[in-house]
Amino acid sequence: MNPGHWRKRYHSQRGAIGDTPETPRLADLMQQLEGLEMRVRQLKAGVANLVQLQQLQNAPPTDTQQSVQEIARLQETADNFELELASRIVSWQHLQEPFWQAVRFGGLGLLVGWVLAWFIYAQ
Numbered sequence: 001m002n003p004g005h006w007r008k009r010y011h012s013q014r015g016a017i018g019d020t021p022e023t024p025r026l027a028d029l030m031q032q033l034e035g036l037e038m039r040v041r042q043l044k045a046g047v048a049n050l051v052q053l054q055q056l057q058n059a060p061p062t063d064t065q066q067s068v069q070e071i072a073r074l075q076e077t078a079d080n081f082e083l084e085l086a087s088r089i090v091s092w093q094h095l096q097e098p099f100w101q102a103v104r105f106g107g108l109g110l111l112v113g114w115v116l117a118w119f120i121y122a123q
Helices: 003-014 024-059 063-089 094-123
Strands: none
Touching: 024 063
């Protein structure tokens, strides 16, 4: 084995930062960070709206039209906030891999069970 071959192989295995397609680029990371910051702001605003709504609902009843409209607006905002949180938590992208693993291994288990049952009951 010649030394040139070893160097070439060593350097091809080592790689450099950013050479592999799996490593995220800085721009992608910054974009993800901005998305997370936006989510945090939305969460803080949603929690503040929920707290304000709860305070208004627990306050002594007033007959002013403005407070009734404010409660209705906050209730709608809270409902939208809860719906958005639920849609982010339960999404196909998060359930896709476990679903297909369950289908694959469940199907494989069913197939193995049928084969074993056939061997047992065929005798």
